[in-house]
Amino acid sequence: MSTSTPSTPSSSSLRILSIPPFNQASTTRLQALYSDFTRQKHSNPVSFQANVEWWKNALETVVTYGLQDSNESAGSRVILHANSTLQERVKIPKVGKPLALGTVLTELHSLRSFIPITEFMNLKASIYATSSLPVRLVSYVVGKPLWWALEHAGVVGDEGIFGSSTSERNKSTAWHGDYVLIPSLETVADAIMEAQRDSETTTADALYTWPCFSRTFAHVLDDSFDQIDKQDLKVLLKYLERDRGLVVYDKDVIKFVESDADVEERSITAVDRGVLELKNVVESLAQQLESLQNKIDRCTREASISMKQGRKSIALNHLRLRKQLHELLDKRLNSHATLESTLLTVEAAMEDREIMESYQSSTATLKAILAHPSLQRENIEKTMEALAEANTDAHEVDEAIKVGGDIALGVDANISDAEVEEELEALVQEMAAVKVNDSRSEAEQRLLDLRVPEHTPQTTEAGWKSSKIPVLARQ
Structure with missing residues (x-):
């Protein structure tokens, strides 16, 4: 007996519910987000903008995790394929499909967060260009109040005479198409440039063929990728060239350049093509060497097994066969050594x-500086002479101030230093003599103090005072 399980969640639904922001929202919140909240744009604009922002993050996550395709290990990582299939893949049990997806994409397009791929690829100016800002401001200042008045008059809007309502447009396929996710594109581009800066050591490292570029930077989009999706690659290169100014490319060659590079550096020259061709041959030979070595190892193993049997x-x-492979490997x-040496020589010449x-450029700059009138010999001599005169004047002023200060303090400016030193020496000798006399008197006094008087039956008061015993008794 077979039973139907319509409420059983699909694998895509389970995957959706395990990643943010889906796993961070309650069922009630998801039901509100999946409903048609189009009319909230006027009745509750704060809630409307919050819902649009949530869907922006949600759609970016769906693309980043590869959930918009049945094969998660392939497909786009910067382009949203908006269609009925997308609605089915983000469908949640007990919640349903997103009914306001058309409104969300229209709003994100107006905010320049999601741009239809055809419009993105055909833009002439950068998406960051501000040249159209005044026009947008005028359109907003003048157009918004007028549109608001017409809406309240019932002329335009959901129920107006022009076209169908927004809810009806959500039900149609007008919003179907491929959209470039600008935030995701910016993140991927930053990661590619970081990887390129880490690996670029020579001039040849800045040059790639399209297949080589796709293989080299595939891991930036997804660790499981061995190459970048073709549509993603075109969008990435267009963004890096037009909007970031970090690459130039044609149908064969991709070249990384500095953002401030001049016009000449922003062109792909015959030298660039020659270096890239030489680089590709060297890489191809390296792969052949690896393959030949693997074959030699396999022949060795097979020969050993056969001998045992x-x-x-x-x-x-x-x-x-192994001997033949060895000979080919040597060739x-x-x-490979010759071509690799040639490549190094070419790169060294380019760097030279x-x-x-x-x-x-430095020589021209130095000459321009030395040509300044202030650095001419005549001006230098005049300047140095003037500096010497100024120093002399400053010295004379300093001496005058010093003499004036001595006079003010009553110091005789005619006293010689030799006389002062003689007086100082005499004073030192006099102090030394006084010190010697003081030391001698002190020694004599100590001897007198230590002398013990003769024992007599009668001692006068004066005698007691001159002896040490009465003094000790008083203490």
Whole structure:
């Protein structure tokens, strides 16, 4: 007996409910977000904008995790494929499908967060260009009040005479299409530039073919990717060239440049093509060397197995093949070494050219500075003479101030230093003599104090005072 399970969540629904912001919202909140909240734009604009922002984050997550495609390990990572299939893939049990998805995409398009891919690829100016800002401001200041008045008059809007309501447009397919997710595109572009800066050491490292670029930076979009989706690659290159000014490319060559590079550096030259071709040959030979080495190892293993099994003829055949592969490997090694050396020489020559250009620029700058009138010999001599005169005047002023100060303090300016030193020496000798006399008197006094008077039956009062015993008794 078979039973239907219409309420059983699909694998995509379970995956959706396990990632933010879906897993951070309650069922009640999800029901509100999945409902047609179009009319809230006028009745409750704060709630409307909050819902649009939530869907913006949600759709970016769906694209980043590859949930808009049945195969999550493939597909786009910067382009949203908006259609009925997308509605089904984000469908949630007990909540349903998003009914206001058309309104959300229209609003995000007006905010320049999501841009239809055709419009994005055909833009001439950068998406960050401000040239159209005055026009948008005038349109907002003049157009919004007029539109508001017409809406309240019933001429336009959901129930107006022009077209169908927004709810009806949500039900139609007018919003279907591919949209470039600008926030996701910016994140991927930043990661690509960081990876390029980490790996770029020579001039050749800035040059890529389209397939090589796709393989080299596939991991930036998804760790499981071995190459970038073709549509994503075109969008990325257009963004890096037009909006960031970090690459130039044609149908064959992709070249990284500095954002402030001049016009000449922003062109792909014959030298660039030659270097890239040489780089590709070197990389191709490196892959051949790896493949030949793997074949040699395999022949060795097969020969060993055959010998153990007693199949000598088969083992000999493997050894002959291994010998041939060794000879071919030696030839390829020599070719690889020669071409790699040539590539290094070419890169060194290109860098030498850049260094010489820097020397020339520095020389021109130095000459321009030295040509300034203030650095001419005559002006330098005049300036140094004037400086010497100024220093002399300053010294004379300093001496005058010093003499004036001495006079004010009553110091005789004619007293010589020798006389002062003689007086100082005499004073030192006099102080030394006084110190010696004081020391002698002190020693004599100590001797007198230590002298013990003769024992007599009668001692006068004066005698007691001159002896040490009465003094100690008083203490």
